[in-house]
Structures are given as C-alpha cells and as structure tokens.
Amino acid sequence: MRQKTAGPLLFLSIAVVSCYWCNSVAADDLVWPALPDRNAPVTIPAQEWPHRPGPREVRVLVHYPNGKQESVNSTTGVMLTLHNWGGEDCAGTASPTVLAKRLNVVAICVNYLQSGRKASVEDPEPYDFGYLQALDALRALWFVVDGMKKTERPLDTGRIFATGGSGGGNVTLMASKLAPRTFAVIVDMCGMNKLSDDIAFNLPGGSGLNARWSRDSTSPNYLSADAQEIRFVGHPGHLATNKQLGSSTRIVVVHGADDHTCPFEDAREMVANMQNAGLDVRPHFITKDDLDGKVFTSSGHALGNRTEIVLRVAGAYLAVDGPEAIRRRGPTDFERREEISCKTSNGQYVISYKQGYPVGRFEPAPR
Secondary structure, eight states, rough: OOOOOOOTTHHHHHBOOOOOOOOEEEEEGGOOOOOOBBBBEHHHHHHHEEESSSSSSEEEEETTTTTTGGOTTOOOEEEEEETTTOOTTTSSSHHHHHHHHTTTTTEEEEEEEEHHIIIIISSOOOTTTTTTHHHHHHEEEEHHHHHHHHHHHOOOOEEEEEEEHHHHHHHHHHHHHHHHTOOOOEEESOOOOOOOOHHHHTTTTTTTOOOOBBOOSSTBBOOOHHHHHHHHHHHHHHHHHHHHTTTTEEEEEEEHHHHTTTHHHHHHHHHHHHHHHEEEEEEEEEOOOOOSSBBBBSSSSBBBBHHHHHHHHHHHHSSSSSTTTTOOOOOOOHHHOEEEEEETTEEEEEEEEEEEEEEEEEEEEEO
C-alpha cells in the first residue's frame, strides 16, 4: 500500500485551519490601502492564524478590464480567481486578465493563507482546507468593493463571481458558503469538497493528499469534529442554513469522473446534498467522452485549460447581458452587516460582517 505524501501538487490548494479562537481586530486598528490606479498587487490585513499568532497580511493582485481603474463602469462586476494548492498569485486558475477583459470584471487573485509550496507543503502546520483561506479571499473581495465605493466609481455588485482550480475551487466553494448572499455565480474546477479522515490524517490509500492534521487532542495540529465539519462544503445542515438565508448563487461544479486526487465521489456527494437543500447547483462531470483536446484534455484532476473551461461552462451566466446572464439582487453580506452561524457538533462557527469584511470565530456550546 502506497505511502501518501504532500508532494508538489500542481493543481491543488487545500485548506485546513483549526480556528477555534480567531480574535477580531477593531476596524480602526487596521490599515487598509487605497485601490491601485492600474493593475497591481496590494497588501491587506488578514485575520490572525492561531498556529502562528500575531499580525498577518495577504497579497492581492487587482486586474481591471482595460488595465486601469478608470475603465470600470456601471456594468463592471468583480470576480475572484483563486490559485491551486502550492501555488501563488494566479497559478492553476483562470487567467485574471482574460476574465477582466472578456467579462468586464475587476479580477482578483489572492495569496491567501499558506500560499506557496513551502507554507502549503513543507511547513509543519496543518493545511487550512478553506476556512481562513476563504475569509482571506472574502476580505480581498470586500476591499475592492469598498475601495470602489470610496472612489465613487460605479460598480455592479449584483455581478460578483468567483472561480478557482483544485484548492482554489475548494476556497471558492467555502467563500460562497461563508458569504451565501454575495455571489451571483461561482465556478468550482476540481476542488476539494470535504476534509475527509483520509486526507486529514494521511491514511493509507484514498486520495494521496496529506493535510497534516492529528487525532491527538494534545497536539497543536489537533483536528476537532467542529473544525472538520466547517470544512465540509456539502454539510447538509450548513447548506440548509444557506438556503434559509436566501442564497441564490448559481454553483457550477466541474469535476473529472476519473479524479482520484480530489475524489470524484466527494464531488458527487456534495452536489447531491446541494440539490437536496434546494440550491442552484449545475454539475459538469467530465468523462473521457467529453475530451476535445483543447478545452477539456483530461477526465482526471487536471481537466484542461482552466480559463476556457470557465468560459465554456459558465460564460453565458457571467456575461454582462444576454438571455442567460445572471445578476444577483439585494444587498451583499458585506452590506448587511449581520452574523452568519454554522452549527457544528459542539458549538457553532460565526462569521461576523459587522465591520463589513468578515471575521470568523468558534463559539463552543454552553455546558
């Protein structure tokens, strides 16, 4: 039986952070930069990571439709495009410059928690698997939306989208879960759908991924039942909460039927649970019969050209106009300034938008 390693994962970006006590910082204590006038990277403040306490920052790459902020108009939307596990910047996902130009969006890449090979593969801390990583991505999204508001430039917040490949697909799904009234459309390409025991604890067989968690409650890498549950994108209770809150996000899932890295069976389970919850999910399960050698080149984990995949399966939804174009109505979670709760076995995870940007915390059940 083969030994699993964390190896160089070209198309992954898994996330796992046991964030029981992620303390918020008052908005007045945070220094937010101004939006750049042209395509450029900026650094924004992020929520503390318990495995390495102290201030933390995240690098965000902003791409405008024509390379300049002045190109933003009243139909311009915003779109996250999120890198793979082990990647940085815009690796392993749809091209931000193509998305910005073709779809009239401000496209954002995010170096969320544990970006890069060293942090995600070689360091001893467990891999976050989408929780704090999604909060990082949502902060980047809020930063752009809020920055545009401050410049008094028009921006269509009904056209907020997200996509990502592999680990970036996982973070895309988690961002939608933690901000259920924010996205019009998301496109998950071969993302991880759950932090299974197999992946969390490096069990023999299965996917081959090792997220470096421990079952030992005295270990700094201990994975509690609650921390594992929040990272299950298809958690039936959390999906029901999203539906009750009024989520209208169209969730496009693209997954290879022969994907053993991010197991296809997990994708099928997630889609079935979303369908049972009444959410708008559109699966594209890719088999060998779907391969065209150009857009889809693999029914395994790689899938193919991830920029063209997004445009192929969701371009009509993401368009500015047209019979299938989707525009979400109503205020975003950023604008609502409310708290969203996801109940778990021993308490609940609460995502607070009281500051506009999200701050997550775990609240244990009373004893």
